[in-house]
Amino acid sequence: MAKKKNKEKTRIHFDTDWKYDPAPESVEHIKVNKQYEHYIGGSWKSPNEGKYFNTVNPASGKRLARIASGSTSDIDDAVAAARKAFGPWSALPGKERGKWLFKLARQIQERAREFAVIESLDGGKPIRESKAVDIPLAAAHFFYHAGWADKLTYAFPGRNPEPLGVAGQIIPWNFPLLMAAWKLAPALATGNTVVLKPAETTPLTALKLAELIDDLGFPPGVINIVTGAGDTGAALVQHPDIDKIAFTGSTDVGKEIQKSIAGTGKKLTLELGGKAANIILEDAAIDQAVEGIINGIYFNQGHVCCAGSRLLVQESIESKVIKKLKDRMSTLVIGDPLDKNTDIGAINSRAQLKTIQKYIELGAKEGGEIFQCEGSLPDGKGFWCKPTLFTGLAQSSTLVKEEIFGPVLAVQSFRTLEEALTKANNTPYGLSAGVWTDKGAKIFKMTTKLKAGIIWANTYNKFDPASPFGGYKESGFGREGGLHGLSAYVTF
Amino acid sequence: MAEKKIKSTEIESSNGQVHASGRVLVDKTYKLYIGGAFPRTESGRYTPITLNDNSVVNICEGSRKDFREAVVVARKAQSGWSKRTAYNRGQILYRIAEMLEARHAQFVDLLEQIGSENPAGEVDASIDRIVHYAGWSDKYQQVFSTVNPVSGPYFNFSVPEPTGVVAIICPQHNPLLALITNLLAGVVSGNACILIIPPINGAVAITLAEVLHTSDLPGGVVNIITGSEAELVPHVSGHMDVNAVVYASDHQDILRLIQSESSANVKRVIARQYEDWSDAELEGPYLISDTVEIKTTWHPIGQ
Structure with a gap:
């Protein structure tokens, strides 16, 4: 017992005995606008119904920006823009399509610090994780998939892969930019165009990605970003001119989506919950x-x-x-x-x-x-x-x-x-x-x-663009990443 | 009928039930095939099917309870089947082709009896398709597996594993070939299957069960239920212990129902709608990949 007491004495209490000095990441060079619109057809579009919502910093409860709230008519516009862009984008030789994605990957790397800080501001995750995991992996996903764009026939021996058309993608708030990259990169590499809906509480890095896409001069309409909550997502899922839905989120919502698109012929991949x-x-x-x-x-x-x-x-x-x-x-x-x-x-x-x-x-x-x-x-x-x-x-x-x-x-x-x-x-x-x-x-x-x-x-929570990710049973179907992830965005 | 005493050779049958020699033929009772046994449907219901020779066979009208029983035995059988070596599974599946070849004439006759267009051609194609899929048993994994070049000191690889229990709704046309194609694509990877067969094809399917039964295929790996697609489909798609549904029949409203109700447990729904099941597209490894899951494993290297 005496020995035990002694041990107790030598334990360091990090709250009182040994406090760390503050080491905050600077936010000085970070640019966050007061208000963000939808990014549709290569330009910023105010929401048709004029509604906005706030995104807050969960560490302070303070508002970071006002965000456009997407209505059904905003989704209509975005899908129309994506449909218009689909023909030329899918007709682009794989080599050229790939270069656009390589450029995108490079731009993310160059702006990595800004992305990381905003990711932590908007989502509350430690800056160490944003810097070491989220942002580098997002860039890596684009870089990995960029290289697939002109090699798709090798991924499907004996078959001729074709893009599906317009993909509606709905992503969660836990890895905002990374999830956007997981969704966008394989869809674009295979020749699809996209309407992406970021999560309501963490839209900022996807909107910063739209800025980057805009600065790059990316072909308009290939990537469209419409912000909003569950209703906006539902409008996207139900839109008749969508060919594919990719959803990451809760199992309950995943089941609703699976049910709601029955009989429409829309292709679906679901990455849902877990209890590992x-x-x-x-x-x-x-x-x-x-x-x-x-x-x-x-x-x-x-x-x-x-x-x-x-x-x-x-x-x-x-x-x-x-x-x-x-x-x-x-x-x-x-x-x-x-x-x-x-x-x-x-x-x-x-x-x-x-x-x-x-x-x-x-x-x-x-x-x-x-x-x-x-x-x-x-x-x-x-x-x-x-x-x-x-x-x-x-x-x-x-x-x-x-x-x-x-x-x-x-x-x-x-x-x-x-x-x-x-x-x-x-x-x-x-x-x-x-x-x-x-x-x-x-x-x-x-x-x-x-x-x-x-x-x-003998490890845990490791991720890589070359490593397929996705579940069995009620955790969903389809894979994201790696060769296996490509099949979610092609038809034969 | 027998009002006066007559010799059997004098009896006439309206539908060929008496052989020319005067011998009365013995009919087969068609039942279900569940867990390696041939039980009658618990519901006691039947659909009479009149064959081309005017004879009538009674096909079981399988019920919800029959289906649920089949899921239980399929689940039990699945892990053992998937644990067999790929070589062993391949040999058992090849054995089905051997057994079917030996009964070639019988199946040509059965298909003729239900009015198939090209019975001999369909039996030939079915046997050859079994051989094709049997050969995939120890090869499809190599086609779909990858070692993934992750950016870090980890060994990372992805392999296909069977999805589990797969229900297959078979179409009315190409009774034997469609059944064989969907069945083989499902079981070759180690899934256990439950086939739902329209009553008109019941005699073909249940006779095929005899072939399967004598091919060393473990009981429960394949289960066959004859009955009404419209009645059984809600029980199939709503069942919480079925992992995937292959819909190979032709009714868009029923497909829609399956896609909708399968959300109960996030079932994989695969629609295969072909006018001609001899289509070359139905060979290759891609049908197999419809009912597998990709498992990715990470392990550190030298840490």
């Missing part, structure tokens, strides 16, 4: 696994469809892993998304914060034991949530079953690999999973039996 199991076997490298758990669930405040939101840890190492996990959680820096030391930024919106808080209350009600690190949350009107974990939850509890989309981890234990597999697969979702073990044969036993589209073994 991150499985730690007793022979795993535990310190690495703990880092993987942290990265799996607290990356981007847990606003990640493939987040490792269920931790399955083998019983023999359960207490050790949980202790180390709690220690590591205590070192996470929560605060200003623009600060380079920040690990956990702001929750994306007030509505999402409420959802997360509802789940945390539910977890306690359902008998779970909650752990949150010590220390206070930043002051002010921002939306904040501490990294949270729950132990002692039943397989049937809501926190084990439902996607929370926040920094909340549900911990369960298991004895045998079979039990781990049964628990991991016992979900309607099937987007991703993680496995940690030092034994190669065990890795493949687990990875081949997990019903999920992406499996990270």
